[in-house]
Amino acid sequence: MRIAVAGGTGTVGRHVVAVARERGHDVVILSRSTGVDLMTGSGLARAIDGMAAVIDVASVSTQSAKKSIEFYETTTNNLLSAEKTAGVPHHLALSIVGSDRAPFGYYAGKQRQEQVVSAGPVPCTILRATQFHEFAQQLFGQMRFGAITLVPKMISQPVAAREVGERLVTLAEGQPAGRPADLAGPEELRMAHMVRAYAEAIGAKGPILEVPLPGGFGKALRDGTILPGPSADHGVQRYADWVAAVRRR
Template identity: 35%
Template sequence: MRVVVAGATGLIGSRTVDRLRDHGVEVVRVSRHEGVDVTTGKGLDEAMRGADVVVDVTDTPSRGELESLEFFGAATRNLLEAAAQAGAEHHVILSIVGTGRLQAGYFRAKALQEEQVRRSPMPYSIVRTTPFFESVEYMSRAATYGDAVHVAPVLIQPVSADDVAAEIAHVAVGLPLFGAMEVAGPEEHYLDDLTAKLLAARGYLWDVVPDAHTPFFGAMLGQRALLPRADAHLGHETFAQWLARR
């Protein structure tokens, strides 16, 4: 089996490449570092030759709605066209829990990406995940005002990037889902409390201010909007374990 991974050098992509190799499949890495640009299509046809499965874990450099819509619109269209031309039989994308319920900001862009994949004749699988532990610090920096970080006091069930990559690889080597599955961590946390613990562990002195009016990736949240479905696949690593390992 030959699996093409788009976004192969990113947080999830690099780990997915390793997990796929654990399954014994041939992996082709696609990224700008490899001379391939998914937004323009440069280098895609050559990278896709002989592909059986395409895994799209690309992400936009900006979480703004317009930038995200433009990125995912172009990248998904190019990847689907190149995959079909190569004769691939399974297209896997990474999405985010809350897509479909939240129709603003980054979530709107992911919803439109999912719709592109659903409309394609290519057999597909959608893997939606809750926020990564690794992304909590990034999110806090986006809402820093002076020495304070404003964070919505909402419930999340964060997951480690390693657990996400393992699930994506498992889906990629299996049969297409023709739908979406969800992946989450084993514990619920309040986002503001989790942010405070992470920043304290990193030695930052910022105050964390619970603020229900702070958007998350451009969307205003209800308290349970980011929680997964009851049938979500749960990762193994807790926040304490992840923090200790890092």
């Protein structure tokens, strides 16, 4: 089948593309590097012509609720409009566990994305997943100031990005499923411990300090609001295994 992947060069997108191609699917990546601008819709209609499914894993780097909402509302509407015109029968979106319970900052945009997709004209599947193992790596890069790294106080149940990619492709191979079971990792971990393990694996020195974030979002990170419920599915790769792979590289 022919599958288009919005954000196919990102953390999850590259796994979606790899898994789909391993399974014999014809994959088109929707990104600026391939001549598609999701914010303007430029190049989109041509790129998705004849697709059996569109998997949206595009993302934006921001903690601003306004910017996140603007990005996801705009790109999602552009995708759905083009898909309706092209007759694409299945739209899949990747969201975050807890986005409906903690609609703050970046999560506010994911909540809006879910609303637009659910009310849209294309049959859909929305998969919520927890943070990826790579999130610790991203935090280390973004929150390092000299030799000091600041990490928000939070509890996570991280899942392998590869396993998220596998689940999305499996869902794309089936019929639109609405809201299937959430996908989480096999264990709960403190984010500070995850970042420390990553720093050790790459040989980085310096203190890593856990800082409680203020407001409702900070509370949600600390009190388990963003953790999966009892009905969630669980991946198998443990964070320690991912860190070990980073160390070997």
